Structures are given as structure tokens and as C-alpha cells.
Amino acid sequence: MITGEQKPIDEIREMIAPYKRILALGCGSCVAECASGGEKETAMLASLLRMAAKIKGEDVIIEEQTIDRQCVKEFVIQLDETIGRYDAVLSLGCGAGVQAVSAMFPEIPVIPALNTEFLGETKDQGIWVESCLGCGDCMLYHFGGICPLARCSKQILNGPCGGSIDGKCEVNPDIECAWQLIIDRLSKFGNLDRIENIYPPKDWSKKQGGGPRKIVREDQQK
Amino acid sequence: MKNISRLKDVLERGEFAVTGECGPPKGADPEIILEKAELLRGNVDALNVTDNQTAIVRMSSMVACGLLKTAGLDPVLQMVVRDRNRIALQSDILGASALGIRNVLCLSGDHQIFGNQPEALGVFDLDSIQFVQTVKTMRDEGTILGGDVLNKPPEVFIGAAANPFADPMDFRVIRLAKKIKAGADFIQTQCIYNLERFESWMAMARERGLTEKTFILGGVTPIKSAGMAKYMKNKVPGMDVPDEIIKRMEGVPKDKQREEGIRICVETIQRLKEIPGVKGVHIMAIEWEEAVGEIAERAGLLPRPVFNGK
Incomplete structure (x- = not known):
């Protein structure tokens, strides 16, 4: 929402x-x-x-x-x-x-x-957290269902940075380190090899390349 | 002096390298950085120039490096991805090479919330690993991101940082491997106070053959006071200061604490020299540049080798 x-x-x-x-x-x-x-x-x-x-x-x-x-x-x-x-x-x-x-x-x-x-989710009663940036090119598959763009303070695609301590982010200990979550999640499913490779720079043209975005679906038009 | 990296020269000749660090001033006076650098001349092979560290606005790192280069020193240009997108980063790499700057250290950068511009937009278009890879491709393939060909590639010795003390511990070496795979010729580490943890990180690095593929320089920072030790332990992200270091600092009177800090630093360097795969030391004497000569002397690092400058 x-x-x-x-x-x-x-x-x-x-x-x-x-x-x-x-x-x-x-x-x-x-x-x-x-x-x-x-x-x-x-x-x-x-x-x-x-x-x-x-x-x-x-x-x-x-x-x-x-x-x-x-x-x-x-x-x-x-x-x-x-x-x-x-x-x-x-x-x-x-x-x-x-x-x-x-x-x-x-x-x-x-x-x-x-x-x-x-764009976020209701985490608990009275608690909402950001979980999606609306980047236009979903990468959740690669990162075990945790978005590093929305949830890592430095949007690192090859994390974690040197500020990840006890699973928390250096920016604020209330923030869970997205990369700790990614690693835990990928390990759980035996997919840790996915992040041994270097993830290339993000294609931001899907978000802002053409100015304000627009979706046109002819099949939905009368 | 020819325009090649003195740092690269020293490391490739198998000498134990020494780098220092100086932060550009919070102002436009060029003399301040030159004075700081003079304190390091002859005591280090190359000196890092920080890039708006802790997200506080200072004189441009690139310009400060240019000043040091003109003064006959070998600067290491620190560049963070926090403030520039890929267009600006690549452009600045070309500019740095044109100025004769031959070393670059590719970093994420401290988050903007920690500095004096907490309202700034953090860019983070590339991450540090992608940045290393981009610079390597520019240098070795002569192309920029997207494939356009450069009429003259930049000539830079590429560095990256590593923090052996952050979590998750097991992943720290994987990340080091990624940085090396991306193209890091040399690595400078976070300040080392916890030697045991550093040694086990180095052992993992050796096991993966990483020490054969890059030059690792261990980072050290002399502590000025017990208060500074406690501050670093509790307030500086990613810093591991064991309690025994704090106790040691507290165990001497205030007017002897600086001496104790230097002693700890010298002992650390001596232990680092014994660790297989450690190719040098990076002395970050923050706002205490005058201590570097003494530390280098007492740690047996002087005189620095004469520059071949082939």
C-alpha cells in the first residue's frame, strides 16, 4: 500500500x-x-x-x-x-x-x-515499513525476497557494507540490516551462491529514464 | 617524478608499504592540506585524501589530491558513491588521471545522516563494488559503462576498503573476494584493534587465495585518549575496540595516554608485519598527522624505500 x-x-x-x-x-x-x-x-x-x-x-x-x-x-x-x-x-x-x-x-x-x-506493508498494529521502491524492474528473486534498494540505507546491490553490526544497520539500530536478512534467507534455501557474483549496476531508466512513468495497456482500453 | 603510482611501485617490489591519510580542510585554504601533508612526507609512500568523510562538507578530495601531486607526493584519491552518480564518478576518474593522480580508493561513504548535511539526497547510484569494476573496465578495456570507447583510458591503481570486523562474519571474506574480482589492486582495512579477529579474517582470505590476488594493507589509528577509545567503540559504525584496549588506555594517567596510544599502534603494526599476506599498513592518524613519523620510526618502517619511478 x-x-x-x-x-x-x-x-x-x-x-x-x-x-x-x-x-x-x-x-x-x-x-x-x-x-x-x-x-x-x-x-x-x-x-x-x-x-x-x-x-x-x-x-x-x-x-x-x-x-x-x-x-x-x-x-x-x-x-x-x-x-x-x-x-x-x-x-x-x-x-x-x-x-x-x-x-x-x-x-x-x-x-x-x-x-x-x-510503498510498504503493515508490520504490526500501528507499524508500517517501507518495502518497495517501485523501481520498475523487480529484483526480489535474486535477493531472497528482500529488496536491497528499499531496505538497505545505501541501496547496495553487493552488500553488506562495513556498518552491519549484529544484524542492524549503522544508520539506526532500529533498522534491520537488509543484507543480513538477504544472506539469512538465501542460506536457508541454499542459494547463497547467487550473491557470490557481482550484481551489475541498476538500470534506473526503468524508474526515471523517460521522465514520469506511464503504463499503457491497449487490451484494457475500450 | 614520472606519473606512476609510488604505492604500486613499492608493493610490486615486495616492500612493506606505508600509507597515511589527511583530511582536506573545512574551507578553501590550500595551505592547510599542504602543511598536513608535509608532516607525512618521507614517512609514507602514499597518502589518502578523504572524500567529505563522515559526510561533512570539506574541500574537494580531487582538488586536494591535485595540490599534493603538485607538491611531489603520491595521493590516493578517495571517492565515495554517496554524492555522485555514475556519470560524475566516471568523469572524475578521467579528470583525476589527467591531473596525474594515480591511486583511487572506491568507497560507499558514510551515510549522509551522520554529517552536517543530513537533509542531502544520498545518490548511491553505483555501489562500491560496481564502482571498482567500472574503474577497472575503464582502465583495462578503455570503455565506460554502456561500452563507449575512451580515447585515452585512465591510469589508476585501484583500491577498495574492507571491514573485517563487521557482520555477518562469514560473509566478510566473500565480500573481499567480490571486491578483488571486481578489480581491487589493493585493499585498505578498517582500523585494527582486535588482532585476533583480524588474524582469523586473514586466514580465511589466505585460504581462498585472496592474498595472492591483491595487496592488503592493515589499517591502524593511534588512540589519543581513553575517551576516544570509548567513543570509537560505541559511536563509530563498524569499529571493533576490545575492552582490553580501553582498559590499557584508562590504566595510564591522562598526560601519558597519547604515548600509550602510540605504543599500542606500534605494537599492532609489528604484529601485522608478521601476518602472512599483509603487505603494508595504512596509518590513519586523524587530526594527529605529527604522530605518523614517530609511529613509523618506532615500528621500524623508516626510511621509506626510494621511489624507482620507472
Whole structure:
């Protein structure tokens, strides 16, 4: 999933300050799973903002609504009837959601309420970790299912570096050394020989070679 | 002096090599690095110039190497992959060779979070092993990544670092083998305080025939104080400082600790000289360059051999 965290309330208040009628727009997908922009979080943020406005005596209307996905046109279109009532949207979607809503309704400013973070997994209750860089050329097979690009602090393809101590990363002892995990995992399946060879430089053109990426699937088009 | 590596010359003649290190200044004054280098002249065969070490902004390593080269010294250009992508790295290798710099040490680099620019983007486009391989291909095949042909290949003696003290222990020698396979002509190790662990790493290296394929220089750093020993043990990533070293430093009064640090360093070098496969020593006297002459003298490393400069 795409993870995100809510921006500090003061930063949000500063961004919405010029507007009088605001729609706090939640997203029911990834950011709901990581408890930052789903229906519940949207309701909480909206009421917090209303309270803050009330205390300061500001004359603002803040209403909330959550759609299933802000990044897919078919869902964003649901806002067609209501959006005219507002002079700004405060989106609790990821960066893609914010931009998809703005693209569909170009007349209204869409303000991000979240900092979009990474492609990751829910590790435990309240814990999310980065596990994929979206590099466009998956190498997990070679590394025993552990991605050194997303999980090694120095993105080393021929690791581990000299800072791996007791299975932890030199950058922060809370970080597991991806290379320790890779070696453990490959040993377990008898594939350690895979990393005796030098892994060549990464082909980053699959990630950024053509500028912003686009997938076109003719079989999916009408 | 001809433009060949003095370090390579010394090692290939089978002499026990000595390298030193000096860090470029946090400023634009060329005199500072030249003064530091003068303290090392005659005491070492070549001297490493660090590349924004610990991710702190300093004068460019390449330019500092150029200054030392002009002063008649043999610099080892340290280059980290943290700050440059493959375009810049390859370009700088060509530039270094053009300046007459004949040694390069290819490193990952300390992570940017440790320095004074923690907000910087870490590049890490190549890793250190890929970088070694790239430089080797440039030099030996005359081609860059992707296959384009150079009109004149760079002439550099290629080095890499090794940390025998990091984990996983068994994998340390495999990684050394990868660095050698990639093209490392010489290896400089992390500072050695735990000689037992270093000896067992060397034994594994010999078993795999690695000491026949590269020149291994053992790294040493004289300790100035008990506080510094504790700091290195606890705060410096990948450093193995055994408790007996700390106890030894603590066991002498403060004003004698520098002398004790030098004594430990000299003893370490003497033991390194006895280990089969160790071809030299890399003395990293951090901000203590004046100690190198004394250490080299007492460890029986002086005078340095006369440069053949064929």
C-alpha cells in the first residue's frame, strides 16, 4: 500500500486559512489501511479543524466526505454534485489522490493534508515499513525476497557494507540490516551462491529514464 | 617524478608499504592540506585524501589530491558513491588521471545522516563494488559503462576498503573476494584493534587465495585518549575496540595516554608485519598527522624505500 501521515495541524490550518467553505476529503483505500486518511481520520481531522476555528472565532464551514479511491476517476466523479458548495478541498488522499482530484475539478484548489511516504506493508498494529521502491524492474528473486534498494540505507546491490553490526544497520539500530536478512534467507534455501557474483549496476531508466512513468495497456482500453 | 603510482611501485617490489591519510580542510585554504601533508612526507609512500568523510562538507578530495601531486607526493584519491552518480564518478576518474593522480580508493561513504548535511539526497547510484569494476573496465578495456570507447583510458591503481570486523562474519571474506574480482589492486582495512579477529579474517582470505590476488594493507589509528577509545567503540559504525584496549588506555594517567596510544599502534603494526599476506599498513592518524613519523620510526618502517619511478 501507499502510506502517509497527517501533516501537523498548524501547517494544515495555515494552508486552508484563505478559504471559508472547505471539504475534508478522505480516501477509503491505502491511507485508510494505514490510518491516516480514511473515513475515521477524516472525521477526526474535520472536527479538530472546526474546533480550532471556533476557538479562534473564525467563520468557516468544514464538512467531510470519504470516497473509495481518490486516484480513480470513476470514484472522484461522485463529487460532481457536491463540490460546487466549497471553495477548497482538503484531501486526505496520497499525492496521487490529491492530483487526480485536482485534475478532475481544475477550478477548485486541492490542498494536501497528508505527507505521502512510501510503498510498504503493515508490520504490526500501528507499524508500517517501507518495502518497495517501485523501481520498475523487480529484483526480489535474486535477493531472497528482500529488496536491497528499499531496505538497505545505501541501496547496495553487493552488500553488506562495513556498518552491519549484529544484524542492524549503522544508520539506526532500529533498522534491520537488509543484507543480513538477504544472506539469512538465501542460506536457508541454499542459494547463497547467487550473491557470490557481482550484481551489475541498476538500470534506473526503468524508474526515471523517460521522465514520469506511464503504463499503457491497449487490451484494457475500450 | 614520472606519473606512476609510488604505492604500486613499492608493493610490486615486495616492500612493506606505508600509507597515511589527511583530511582536506573545512574551507578553501590550500595551505592547510599542504602543511598536513608535509608532516607525512618521507614517512609514507602514499597518502589518502578523504572524500567529505563522515559526510561533512570539506574541500574537494580531487582538488586536494591535485595540490599534493603538485607538491611531489603520491595521493590516493578517495571517492565515495554517496554524492555522485555514475556519470560524475566516471568523469572524475578521467579528470583525476589527467591531473596525474594515480591511486583511487572506491568507497560507499558514510551515510549522509551522520554529517552536517543530513537533509542531502544520498545518490548511491553505483555501489562500491560496481564502482571498482567500472574503474577497472575503464582502465583495462578503455570503455565506460554502456561500452563507449575512451580515447585515452585512465591510469589508476585501484583500491577498495574492507571491514573485517563487521557482520555477518562469514560473509566478510566473500565480500573481499567480490571486491578483488571486481578489480581491487589493493585493499585498505578498517582500523585494527582486535588482532585476533583480524588474524582469523586473514586466514580465511589466505585460504581462498585472496592474498595472492591483491595487496592488503592493515589499517591502524593511534588512540589519543581513553575517551576516544570509548567513543570509537560505541559511536563509530563498524569499529571493533576490545575492552582490553580501553582498559590499557584508562590504566595510564591522562598526560601519558597519547604515548600509550602510540605504543599500542606500534605494537599492532609489528604484529601485522608478521601476518602472512599483509603487505603494508595504512596509518590513519586523524587530526594527529605529527604522530605518523614517530609511529613509523618506532615500528621500524623508516626510511621509506626510494621511489624507482620507472
